[in-house]
Amino acid sequence: MCGIIGLFGNADIFRDLYQGLLSVQHRGQDSAGIVTYSGRFHTKKGNGLVQDIFTPENIERLRGPVGIGHTRYPTIGGGRGDDAQPFLVNSPFGIVMVHNGNVINYRELKKSLFEKYHRLLNSDNDVEAVLNVFAEELASQRTKRLSPQNVYKAVEGVYKKVKGSYSVIAYVAGQGMVAFRDPYGIKPLVYGIRRDGLVPSYAFASESVALNIMGFTEIRNVEAGEAVFLDQGRTLHRHRIAKCPHSPCLFEWVYFARPDSFIDNVNVYLCRVELGRLLAEEVRKQDLKIDVVVPVPDSARDAAIEIARGLNLKYREALVKNRYIGRTFIMPAEEKRRSSVRMKLNPIASEFKGKNVLLVDDSIVRGNTSRAIVELVRECGAKKVYFAIYSPPLRYPCVYGIDMQTRTEFVARSADADQVAKKIGADKV
Incomplete structure (x- = not known):
């Protein structure tokens, strides 16, 4: 990209x-x-x-x-x-x-x-x-x-x-x-x-x-x-x-593009809102006790707001992003990706302590970012950490311009949602 x-x-x-x-x-x-x-x-x-x-x-x-x-x-x-x-x-x-x-x-x-x-x-x-x-x-x-x-x-x-x-x-x-x-x-x-x-x-x-x-x-x-x-x-x-x-490329709407852009005549913001609406229906079927919906900034924000609205739940921007750290997924080396997550996101602990939290993100690729975020939220005292993803499971390589070219990179390559949850430390995905 x-x-x-x-x-x-x-x-x-x-x-x-x-x-x-x-x-x-x-x-x-x-x-x-x-x-x-x-x-x-x-x-x-x-x-x-x-x-x-x-x-x-x-x-x-x-x-x-x-x-x-x-x-x-x-x-x-x-x-x-x-x-x-x-x-x-x-x-x-x-x-x-x-x-x-x-x-x-x-x-x-x-x-x-x-x-x-x-x-x-x-x-x-x-x-x-x-x-x-x-x-x-x-x-x-x-x-x-x-x-x-x-x-x-x-x-x-x-x-x-x-x-x-x-x-x-x-x-x-x-x-x-x-x-x-x-x-x-x-x-x-x-x-x-x-x-x-x-x-x-x-x-x-x-x-x-x-x-x-x-x-x-x-x-x-x-x-x-x-x-x-x-x-x-x-x-x-x-x-x-x-x-x-x-x-x-689906990732244009899911992650890459700015929400105020149109990609092939489809507004990115409205696409993410619709994905949030559909994901809210899936979350409702799980019958989970959720206290608060928190997006992983920035691309997941629009979907998370729609999920909170659809489920009549509190919405909080409780992960604060350092604007001077780049997008972790598109960093060229795995080591840089890992080390940058904690520098990039800092939690507001009071919004997590003693609560069942639904985190919303655009995708899980390698699982590094998701795992680190779950650790951050648990350190703040969250009772339960659920993860809602508004794109399909990524299991196969892309050779067309996205940095995921070997199947071994994918946390979901041979795993269902429960297994992915275990790998990233969440209670439910």
Whole structure:
């Protein structure tokens, strides 16, 4: 999971790009980068958070009316600076690219690109493979000016060669901006318009909230298997190249996306509220004596409020989150995940002491966070600790851009709800 932004405006757009990246910071905390274009490319990227990488001094140098940006959560590649996006190739034209997803045949592509086309991939970031496949597909057409048909043919070539999930934004120097989504539409991608000049500005982003914050309206999805080409005259061209069953990532609604975003035309907040309503019905069937409902912040809050409302129970935000600690699930190392839970969450002991508590969370993957939270709550003197999860049990790996790629990681891989409860120390799951 990563956050991507692309903007084609009427003046210097580095401030918009910066604001857009801040709005998708939750999608990746490992690194960030911006590339703009003003007749030449201007680049700034590095490890860390958006606000730490971009200073008033260096962001002023990112001149130009066109640019793309990225926040990274690594699935291929590590935390090295040379894995930070965007990535650039000089030929043909000069192309800069960002993507959100996970290319599962990256190693094979890296080998074939060198052997067939003498294109050396110098990092372990899979966007470099997508970029070079796209560049080679454009180069093979030997055109001096890109037409929409040239772009569609190149994207079709990417679809044939690149396997996995990928939502992509690219800028081809002096030709236009390109955005496309893998044939199954696994990762989200939207675009919108801002009428702020003689010709409108356009922006692409992982989530609609980024477009809202930058002042863009008329928001639409880049559909599964679709390519969108915005030429230099700011004319928008769209074409659906691949027609496969739409298979979006469930975790976007469950965990990743901001509640004020729309993912594939579904509001994330309303989705979580509905999941809470359905989960309340399941909890009611258990006939448990519950004194208070407490969410695990932040993504579970909307569902927890609906559960408390549906069951006519007290709702308390009794786990206080340290806003300066990142999202534990998307931290790159297991050791960091474990150590950060207690730094991230601190309980209000009086809300737990002597009570039967229903904790609500979005998911249980490895069980590390859940186990640590149960320990915290029991230390506060809770009589009973129940855990309600509003997503299905996770038992199988995901290779499409989520950090859970081996089955042994899953606490529910061969366990029912009672066994999971025992593993995390809860009285009931």
